[in-house]
Amino acid sequence: MNIKNLMTGAAIGVLAASGAAHADVTLNALFMAQAAYSEDDIRNMTAEFEAANPGIKVNAELVPYEALHDKIVLSQSANGYDVVLYDVIWPAEFAQYQLLEDVSARIDDKTRAGILDGAWTTVKYDGAFYGMPWIADTKFLFYNKDMLKAAGFDNPPATWEELRAQAAAIKEKGIVEHPLVWSWSQSEAAICDYTTILSGMGGEFLDADGKPAFNTGGGLKALEYMVGTLDDGLTNPNSREYLEEDVRRVFSSGQAAFALNWGYMYNLANDPAESQVAGKVGIAPAPGAEGVSKASAVNGSMGLGIPTKSANKEEAWKYIEFLTSQKVQDKFAKLSLPVWEASYSNPDVIKGQEPFVEAAKTSLAVMAPRPTMASYQEASSVLQEALQNAMLGSVTPADALNNAAEAISDMQ
Amino acid sequence: MISYRKTVTAWLLLTPMIVIIVGVSGYPLIKTIYYSLTGAKLIAPDVTSIFVGLDNYARALSSSKFLEAIWHTTYFAVISVGAEMVIGVLVALLLNEAFAGRTLLRAMLILPLALPTVVNAMMWRLIYNPDFGALNALLVQIGMLDAYRSWLGDPATALDMVILADVWKNFPLVALIALAALQTVPKDLYEAATLDGAGVWNRFWRITLPAILGPLSVALVLRTIEAFKVFDIVYVMTRGGPASSTKTVSFYVYQEAFAYMRVGSGASYALIVVLISACLIAGYMYLIRKQGEV
Structure with a gap:
């Protein structure tokens, strides 16, 4: 966390609030600052996304894992976030209260086949997909x-x-x-x-x-x-x-x-x-x-979803697609391994962290779930x-x- | 006629204020009372509301965890407020004496009070850290402790450690109020008492304490109310652990309403806390009034 990021965030907020000349969309995204991708990783990915998508700004907020669940739930009545990071243990509850958008129709067959089965269980509940897996971890x-x-x-x-x-x-x-x-x-x-x-x-x-x-x-x-x-x-x-x-x-x-x-x-x-x-x-x-x-x-995997109250679902999905794409995941594979099966044979991912990838191949295949209950x-x-x-x-x-x-x- | 007009004008002038008060505190209070009688859920509370009468209250009072949380809160309030009062008055007496550097010390008294609670909690977490905390270092160096130990991870000490952090932050409020009150006590009273042969102890009990008791009871009421709804310092320092030994009643209400999404029973728990606070305040008020009559 540094002052510059805060200032940038504040500046973006002010610009958005003043309804500047552009038809800019500002996405509010919620992440965690604990394990997996570091804050720098998330800020860098986001900067790349913003550069590739003029007109969409992202205001990324990082909170400790312990505060994540309550933030997602409480923001529902305040219409707070467009993209949220959530844990594998919550979809049952979120589905019951219709907190997250069912994005099954947005996911194409190629994506469905390319991502590890264990990762998919993170976002799947009762046959529906409530987002995209982003962190495959154990x-x-x-x-x-x-x-x-x-x-x-x-x-x-x-x-x-x-x-x-x-x-x-x-x-x-x-x-x-x-x-x-x-x-x-x-x-x-x-x-x-x-x-x-x-x-x-x-x-x-x-x-x-x-x-x-x-x-x-x-x-x-x-x-x-x-x-x-x-x-x-x-x-x-x-x-x-x-x-x-x-x-x-x-x-x-x-x-x-x-x-x-x-x-x-x-x-x-x-x-x-x-x-x-x-x-x-x-x-x-x-x-x-x-x-x-x-x-x-x-199974300690986490996914990215769109809250049902979000007013910018199209842009939010673009952002999620970008973050979960194999290209981005392969590039930022030092702290969190990709959810894509093909990544595990990509030399760029493996290089310099062979033991990590090797251990992950065994571990990710035997991940035990925590109970699924609302x-x-x-x-x-x-x-x-x-x-x-x-x-x-x-x-x-x-x-x-x-x-x-x-x-x-x-x-x- | 004139007085009737005056009354109407007075009410008209008061109307905006009444509307604001009813809107800001009356409406939420009534809504909370209503929720406490239902099985409302946090999300879409109106859809899932089912009237359950006093069930929530019955369940709260028969829940051993809730009663445990009330006990933790009572312990926290009694010990922390008690310590704050004693330390506050002692420091005020000290700072009321004339000595070099008094002004500086008085100014420094404000510091803990000026810290946000969250910052204070983080700071004490570092002090208590089991691996590199200053408290461990101090106690080991002066030989009171053989090896570094865990303070916030041990149910036997965790709540006391949170209380210590709270006392450090809040005793200056009591000290400031007491100090202000002390300065209104006429010096000649002490001189007369000394001439009559009253010792230090007698002078404190018979002159100082009665003179500052009024302002002190205000501090007592304020601190008790604050202590009874303690949440932030616990949330940051221990999050209710270890083994729920620091789970106070506000933390319990928070979990019930926001983590488990049961707004209905959460509201009933909260109202029970309000009721306890109200009783305490009424008790204090009675005592203060009685003091005034004597």
Whole structure:
């Protein structure tokens, strides 16, 4: 964020309000400032779009992920935005309240075939498309190569148990006090980490009848695993108040051997200007579980949609088409990998970040969804509280999850 | 005849003001009361409104989470306002004495008050940071703490830490009011009391405190109302965590109405908070009046 951008934004706003001589359209777009594309990326893409489309100006607003959902919902009555970035977990709710435009008719067959299936699930609900996928992302396991080598490990762990064993060895040798760091604050970020482990351990959020099932099997094992690493001192205890950027900071300052985070961390942790461990950072798919899975992943993709109240839907669609085009995505592929299948064989995309692309090929194929339900926000906050209670040791993992399951089935 | 005309003129002159007051606060209040009796949703509230009577209120009062939030809020209000009053008065007494640099210190008192709450909350987040926070550094360096620890991530300390940040920001208001009141206390009262053999303690209880009690109770009422609807500092510092230990009632209302979109029950929760605040204010008013009669 800098003053210049603010000034430009304000200037554009004033010009638009004064109804200048041109028939200019100003689009208000809502993005997030957290993981995936950086603010600079978004501003640069937007500048390219404006240069290619005289007459359309874009006023891009970036907010923390935590504020994104409420902003989208509240702007509905104020007629606020023309383009919004939204998370994979919201389309069920948005569809129920008709918040987003159904754009199924605007998407041609070529586009439909060219984009990864996993990415499409982000915007699809009940057979309709509520926008275009833009960010294809999941949680990866990052590791500090030097620390693994010092502890005698040549390869990153393939299973969660192996991760625990490697972390224990690293701690034992005194290489680092808390080898593991995660985003386990009372937030959606914790749900994403939990879902990742749950999926690897063969758990299910909801059973075939749509009733909560995370309190049994893999779901219970996942939370027991998380609490176990805290009890053993393997996980940094401050993880319980961290978001993604805290994880990046701790890992990049060399205070952790392993971290679970979104793909954007790979190039940032390897950037000497941003990190003290640049050049030592490895990336792998999040591990699996012996006899259950080879890798774990959560669907953390996000899409761009047009609010139903927007007065500039044509221009908004042009902007979305531009941002989600393969050309633009391939050009800005350092912090967020493209949603296009062909991009993964494009040398320009792969060059310089081969390990990231390689890990993504495995991870994006096994992404587990978080439950699709209209009351997801509330269910998630119940579960967030349950995870925190168990991680702080005030209740056992089994009790915490049983209580949450009961509360969530009452909601349904 | 003349007085009748006068009355009409007075009402005519007041009409614009009445219209504005009714429009700005009367209409939203009535609408909120109406919503609290329905199952309205945030989006298209009129379409989905179903009259549910007092169900929302019954559910609120039987919800353990809501009662927990009320408890957090009460704790926050009592401790923070209590601390602000005590510290505020002590600082005012200090700044009322003559010493070099007094003017500078008085000016500095304004600083915390001038900070926007969000900036204050971000600043304290940095101070409390578990990895590089100033609080950890200070306590470790003076030997009160063995190792850096988490302050906002521990349910045992999180709410107290938020209270500390709030007290730092708001005690100057109490101090300023008390300081202004102190300057109206006649000096000869103290001289006379000293001659009669009254000690420092006696002089404070019998002269100073009664003299500033009126203005102080205004500060008390203002701060209590503010503390009871605390939202922004919690939203920025902890967002209700860890394990919902800092979830205050305003935060709960916000979640209910804006994140879960249940405007109906959100409105009923909000009105319960208003009712509690109203009771507190009425209680204070009664006490202040009684003080005046003595």
